[in-house]
Amino acid sequence: MSMYSYIQCDEMEQINSLPAPICAPDADETADISLLQAKLLDMKTAISLSEIFKALSDPTRLRLISLLAENEVCVHTLEAAMGMTQSAVSHQLRYLRQLGIVRYRKEGRHVYYAIEDEHVQMLFEQGLLHARHR
């Protein structure tokens, strides 16, 4: 039961500032639609946000990110730890690189990768907490 369940319907509206939209053909749907459109994410932001989540929507990339937390790791060690081909790992690292999620540092023949975007790492960690309690 909601913490507001004892409150009258019109008081409820004040608290939430939006009434529960109704879509019966006789009701004033136009007003509801206007209120909703004020909340609606614009396309540009929606696409930009979707790209962040898309980066986190693949198991291989999530596993890479789990390895790159706190440490620089070179490509070869990533391959070995994940048991994947060099090419597959390298392609995914490029993906993460192009989004600015990881940085890399060349040292001789080796290239060391690490997390660059701390905010993406926070999303990863928060999502992980969630996934483990399902």
Add this chain to the structure above:
Amino acid sequence: MSMYSYIQCDEMEQINSLPAPICAPDADETADISLLQAKLLDMKTAISLSEIFKALSDPTRLRLISLLAENEVCVHTLEAAMGMTQSAVSHQLRYLRQLGIVRYRKEGRHVYYAIEDEHVQMLFEQGLLHARHR
């Protein structure tokens, strides 16, 4: 420059509990790989986590979620607010429904949708803060 940059390398290892992995063929790579594999997300968790983020990786679904925050909305009003076809909206609602991200309530001819998974909504909001500061 790192806040720990004045610390010796072996002290550094104690602080981070993991040395920076090295992958020169002459070094003991096996030890590094074992340490990394302890951090590596297992496949099952990685897939489960990727499914949560995949739900948030599409602009249409993100826009639907932005509308369903705080309010129940019926399908027809969602269509009108988003300017999309009934079918497209309904397909995406099914997707979100099957993942338990939204709930629905039938009332006569109408079906009202709302966010079910508060944790996913938190990921959405945290991601949005990030997207707006890029």
Add this chain to the structure above:
DNA sequence: GTAATATATGAGCATGTATTCATATATTCA
């Protein structure tokens, strides 16, 4: 009952994506 409205869903299609394979580049070592 029939018509109208609200929603759901299967099939098809166009596009996107993750991997593999082959190959390119760059660095070190002998």
Add this chain to the structure above:
DNA sequence: TGAATATATGAATACATGCTCATATATTAC
């Protein structure tokens, strides 16, 4: 210089995905 090692990348392929179109179901109104 040539061989070996480390990484990157283009092309191809198999699979996933988001939309449209047609149609099904369910409820209400007449």
